[in-house]
Structures are given as C-alpha cells and as structure tokens.
Amino acid sequence: MSNKYRILFLLVLKFTICWCRIHELVIENDVRKYIALSTFGFYKGGKLDVQLQNFKATPHDKDALFGFSLDRTMNDAMNPYLDSHQDHCLLQEPFHTEHEAAVIYFKMDLINNILKVECSPDWKRVHIYKSSNEIPAASPKQVLAGSGNILMQTRRRRSIQEENKSGISDANINPCDQFHLPITVLNDTTDKVLYYNTSFVMSIASDAEEGLYNLYFHSCPNYETNKQVALDFTMQITEENVGNFLSAGEMPLPALYCTMAVLFLLSGAFWVFLLRQSRHPVFKIHYLMAALVFLKALSLAFHGMNYHFIERLGVHLATWAVLYYIAHLLKGALLFVTLVLIGTGWTFIKHVLAPRDKRLFMAVIPLQVLANVAEIILAESEEGAREHRAWRDIFILVDLLCCGCILFPVVWSIRHLQQASATDGKAAANLQKLKLFRHFYVMIVCYIYFTRIIVYLLRITVPFQYGWLDEMFREMATYVFFVLTGYKFRPAAHNPYFSLSQEEDEENLVITESGATEGLTRVNSRNKSTAGITEVTKQESEALLDHREGSHDYD
Incomplete structure (x- = not known):
C-alpha cells in the first residue's frame, strides 16, 4: 500500500471510533x-x-449555573423550546406551557454538590435513576427503587394523598420536582483544580414517554456579554431501545439499504445485459453508467452492514466503515462526472473535451470530493463537537455548488440547439434533440430538488418512528433518476442524442488527397435545406459543367 492510500486509510480509521450509539465526546476549552x-x-x-x-x-x-436540558418532541423539526431561549440561559428560565415539548432540567449545584432535577408540567410521570443497576428488572412499570428514587416514591405517595384529599388531578402533579442526584468532587492537588462527576439514567417505561429526545448541555455564564467561561469535560452517552442501539426512526435502515443494494x-x-445484446452502437459512457450503478449497489450494501453492527453492538466495525466510505467517495464522484459527461456529449458527439468542459471538470470533481469528505466527517464526528456544525455548513454549501455545476453543460447544450434550430434547415431533428435535453434538465432539477429539499421537509414533518421514510424516498428517487x-440515453437506432451535429469539428476538418481519397473533393453545402457533406469525382464535375455550357447554345 502506497503512502498516499495509507494516510487516507488512517484518516478514515481515525474517525471510525465516533459514529455509534455509544457516544464518547471530549470537550476541551x-x-x-x-x-x-x-x-x-x-420506544417503550x-x-x-x-x-x-x-x-x-x-x-x-x-x-x-451549568447543567442539562432534555426535551421530548414527536418529530425532528427545530426545537421550539430551545429556539425561544436563544438570548437567555434555558436553565434560568421558568417552564413555558405554550410549547409542545416536554422538558427536564438537570441543574448542577456546585455548592451543595447535587444535581437538581426539575420537570415541566407536560411530564406526567418520569423514571430517572442514579445508575442502570437501579432500573427494576421485573417490569418497567415497577415502583421506583434506589436511594434517590425513594425520595421520588415518597413524594409521589404524598402527592397522591394530597390529590385524594383536595381533588387535584394527577395531570397537574410534577413527580420529579426537587429530585436530587449526587455529584462527586475530585480534588487534583497537583493543579489545585476541582473536577466534578455525575450521572443519570432515564428509562422509557410507558407509551406516553415515547418520543424523540434531544439532550443539550448549557453553560449559563457564557450568555453574559462580559463573561467567557471555558469548559472541559468528557461525556459518555449510551442510547438503547431494548437491545437495539438504533434510534426508533433508524431501525428499518439496515433492511432498507440491503434491499436497495x-x-x-x-x-x-x-443494463450490462442490454449493452451486450444491443445491435446499436454502444459507447464508453454506457459502461461508465454501469460502473456507477454497481458502485451505488456496493455503497448501499456496506452502508446496510454498517448499520447492522451499530444495531447489535452500539458501534460499527472499522472494516465495513472504511469499505463504505471508499465506495461512497467513488460513487459520489462518478455520479457527477457521468452527469457532466452526458451533458457535454462526450463519446456520443465528441471524443475530446473542449476547454470549457475541462474547466468544468476541474471545478466539479474537487468540489464533489470535498462534499463527500465533509459528509463522512459529519457521520463520524459527534453532534456536540465544535467542528460538526462547521463541516455541516461546508457540506451544504459545496453540495449546492456541485448541483449547480452539473446543470451548466445541459444548459449549454439546450442553448446550442435553440440557436441551431433557428438557423439550421434540419429543424425537426434539432427540436427532437432540444426536447431530449430539456427532459434531462428537468430530471436533474427534480432529482436535486427532491433529494435536497423535499426529503428534508419530510424528515422534519413525519413522526419520529417514521424517520426512515426520508432515506427510503431519497434512495427511491435516486433509483428512478438512474432508470x-x-x-433516455440507451443504445438505440433513433435516439436523437447520438446524431448531434458536429459543425465546429466539420469546419476545421481538412481532407488531403492521397491514396484512396485522391480525386475526391469534400463539399460543405451552404444551403441549409441540404446541409451536409457530399463527395463527387472529377469526371462527374466535368460532365456537369459540359451540360451547363451546352444548355446556353439555345439562349
């Protein structure tokens, strides 16, 4: 393995320790x-x-004041509760009942070394524990146990007694109000620094508690303009759905990716069978299209295996991850290259790319490689990492630039055909070609619009357990676009794409008289109604001149 590929492999392998459902996030300064x-x-x-x-x-x-907020929503839309508190620390604000999200605060009290738990009125019941060992094994509906949960149980019983006496509805009871968890303090005598450790476990014990949970860490001092507090800590987060480490909306993804593969x-x-059996001309780009389809199948297969191991182990295996990333990089680059080649008419019309086409490739290929690298880093980096947002913005920008670049060659071809249909005598043929390129342009626009915008709107609209639908519609849209x-560009006898004019090449073509071409003259007809190339011999030319001269004897 060369040094270049070894470095690429190590860079990819470096990120493979992050993409999992057992997270470890290191925050520094x-x-x-x-x-x-x-x-x-x-799920429950x-x-x-x-x-x-x-x-x-x-x-x-x-x-x-530092701490966590944990909110529950029903879809992946923007968090309305967090968005309404951009200017003030969420932990310092009272609960607002006008928002649909149910919120829990975990506030760190560094004076008393406790983690205070406060719930919004939307929570009817909550099951929070100090550690996983305290979760009742018999039934998820079992009464809370453990040192911390005894307090919750006692408060719950008192609340029920008060409710029975006063007639208060159970919906108005906040069972986790003033519930505390311990914070341990480690004193580093060398650096004279205090380190704080704490933990909590939340069990989804009923159908009413199901939903999409968003976990945030808040640093309230940093909301003040004259303060800036640097944080250092390590987060370990494990998310599990009854032995399945995939989110509720991701559980069908392994089967979906393998089926699409x-x-x-x-x-x-x-497609290869059609190319082998075709009696019509087959060009290099037809085989390039076949290679693209096979790379897409490999990418989906490796992606499905990746999710399979995340589902079972909580982390993915580096081997499948590296294979997926390699196939994904090649597929992404080849997709845009193929679309640009079709748009410029490579091998169908000309065997050499024009300088303008080469400049387009010099822009598209690096951009597409950068977009794929950004997508891989996004998948491998933790959501809370500082570089995650930066790479996400880079990916969106570069992906939009690539999508715009692949439209240029089609627009150039459409413009050329519009001009040719106005001056060339073969208007019907040019209109056929123009119609084909317009269809291809509409296909690309619809593909980009659907996979970049419609799919995103679908993801933030559907309930959390149907989050896999956006991936299904994206892959189905890609499959329909490929088909x-x-x-439209299959080998066929009457495909207008194969007969695009080469007027620029014909004007520069020079015929030398040698061998079999001696005595032949190439005539480029200027009559637009009979545009084309005609070859006549000298004898036929002399006979035609004699006939014209003889016709003047009777004038």
Whole structure:
C-alpha cells in the first residue's frame, strides 16, 4: 500500500471510533453557550444513560449555573423550546406551557454538590435513576427503587394523598420536582483544580414517554456579554431501545439499504445485459453508467452492514466503515462526472473535451470530493463537537455548488440547439434533440430538488418512528433518476442524442488527397435545406459543367 492510500486509510480509521450509539465526546476549552449532545428516538423500554466525567470550568465559580436540558418532541423539526431561549440561559428560565415539548432540567449545584432535577408540567410521570443497576428488572412499570428514587416514591405517595384529599388531578402533579442526584468532587492537588462527576439514567417505561429526545448541555455564564467561561469535560452517552442501539426512526435502515443494494445490483446486471445484446452502437459512457450503478449497489450494501453492527453492538466495525466510505467517495464522484459527461456529449458527439468542459471538470470533481469528505466527517464526528456544525455548513454549501455545476453543460447544450434550430434547415431533428435535453434538465432539477429539499421537509414533518421514510424516498428517487437516465440515453437506432451535429469539428476538418481519397473533393453545402457533406469525382464535375455550357447554345 502506497503512502498516499495509507494516510487516507488512517484518516478514515481515525474517525471510525465516533459514529455509534455509544457516544464518547471530549470537550476541551469550549466557550459555547450550549452544546447539542444527542438526538435519539426512544420506544417503550428504551434507556438513556448519561455520564459526565471530569467536569471543570475556567475560571471556577461555584455560583455559576451549568447543567442539562432534555426535551421530548414527536418529530425532528427545530426545537421550539430551545429556539425561544436563544438570548437567555434555558436553565434560568421558568417552564413555558405554550410549547409542545416536554422538558427536564438537570441543574448542577456546585455548592451543595447535587444535581437538581426539575420537570415541566407536560411530564406526567418520569423514571430517572442514579445508575442502570437501579432500573427494576421485573417490569418497567415497577415502583421506583434506589436511594434517590425513594425520595421520588415518597413524594409521589404524598402527592397522591394530597390529590385524594383536595381533588387535584394527577395531570397537574410534577413527580420529579426537587429530585436530587449526587455529584462527586475530585480534588487534583497537583493543579489545585476541582473536577466534578455525575450521572443519570432515564428509562422509557410507558407509551406516553415515547418520543424523540434531544439532550443539550448549557453553560449559563457564557450568555453574559462580559463573561467567557471555558469548559472541559468528557461525556459518555449510551442510547438503547431494548437491545437495539438504533434510534426508533433508524431501525428499518439496515433492511432498507440491503434491499436497495440488491435492486441496484440487479438493475446494473440488466443494463450490462442490454449493452451486450444491443445491435446499436454502444459507447464508453454506457459502461461508465454501469460502473456507477454497481458502485451505488456496493455503497448501499456496506452502508446496510454498517448499520447492522451499530444495531447489535452500539458501534460499527472499522472494516465495513472504511469499505463504505471508499465506495461512497467513488460513487459520489462518478455520479457527477457521468452527469457532466452526458451533458457535454462526450463519446456520443465528441471524443475530446473542449476547454470549457475541462474547466468544468476541474471545478466539479474537487468540489464533489470535498462534499463527500465533509459528509463522512459529519457521520463520524459527534453532534456536540465544535467542528460538526462547521463541516455541516461546508457540506451544504459545496453540495449546492456541485448541483449547480452539473446543470451548466445541459444548459449549454439546450442553448446550442435553440440557436441551431433557428438557423439550421434540419429543424425537426434539432427540436427532437432540444426536447431530449430539456427532459434531462428537468430530471436533474427534480432529482436535486427532491433529494435536497423535499426529503428534508419530510424528515422534519413525519413522526419520529417514521424517520426512515426520508432515506427510503431519497434512495427511491435516486433509483428512478438512474432508470430514466438509462432509458433516455440507451443504445438505440433513433435516439436523437447520438446524431448531434458536429459543425465546429466539420469546419476545421481538412481532407488531403492521397491514396484512396485522391480525386475526391469534400463539399460543405451552404444551403441549409441540404446541409451536409457530399463527395463527387472529377469526371462527374466535368460532365456537369459540359451540360451547363451546352444548355446556353439555345439562349
């Protein structure tokens, strides 16, 4: 293995330790106001295990407020509760009942070394534990146990007694109000720094508690303009749905990706069969299209295996991850290259790319490689990492630039055909070609619009357990786009794409008189109604001149 590929392999392998449902996020010298830690969809029986280790704030202030917020929504739309508190620390604000999200605060009291738990009125019942060992094994509906849960149980019983006496509805009871969890303090005598550790586990014990959970860490001092507190800590988060480490909306993805891989594989084999059996001209780009379909099938197969191991183990295996990333990089680059080649008419019309086409390739290929690298880093980095948002913005920008670039060659071809149809005598043929390119342009626009916008709107609209639908519609849209492209540019006798004019090449063509071409003259007819190339011999030319001269004897 060469040094270049070894470095690429090590870079990919470096990121493979992060993409999992057992998270480990290391925060160093971070001054953000809030950090998005995780988003996960839980079914009944699910479990969220959060461990905060070696937390320290610089400068240290025991009166400063830090902590977590955990909200539950029904879809992946923007969080309305967090968005309404961008200017103020969420932990310092009272609960607002006008928002649909149910919220739990975990406030760190560094003076008393306790983690205070407060719930919004939307929570009817909550099951929070100090550790996973305290979760009742007999039934998820079992009464809370453990040292911390005894307090909750006692408060619950008192609340029920008060409710029975006063007639208060159970919906108005907040069972986790003033519930405390311990915070342990480690004193580093060498650096004279205090480190704080705490943890909590939340069990999804009923159908009413199911939903999409968003976990954030908040640093309230950083909301003040004259303060900037740097944070250092390590987060370990484990998310599980009854032995399945995939989110509720991701559980069908392994089967979906493997099914689509088989579909693309069979379609690629059928395409190769058509090329082998075709009696019409088959060009190099036809085989390039076949290679693209097979790479897409491999990418989906490796993607499905990746999710399979995440589902079973909580982490993916580096081997399948590296194979998926390699196939994904090649597929992404080859897709845009193929679309640009079709748009410029390579091999169908000309065998050499024009300077303008070469400049387009010099822009598209690096952009597409950068977009794929950004997508891989996004998949491998934790949601709370500082570089995650930056790479996400880079990916969106570069992906839009690539989508715009692949439209240029089609627009150029459409413009050329519009001009040719106005001046060339073969208007009917040019209109056929123009219609074909317009269809291809509409296909590309619809593909980009659907896979980039419609799919995103679908993801933030559907309930959390149907989050896999956006991936299904994206892959189905890609499959339909591939099928339509193959159908329109298949080897065929009357495909207008194969007979595009080469007027620029014909004007520069020079015929030398030697060998079999001696005595032949190439005539480029200027009559637009009979545009074309005609070859006549000298004898035929002299006979035609004699006939014209003889016709003047009777004038």
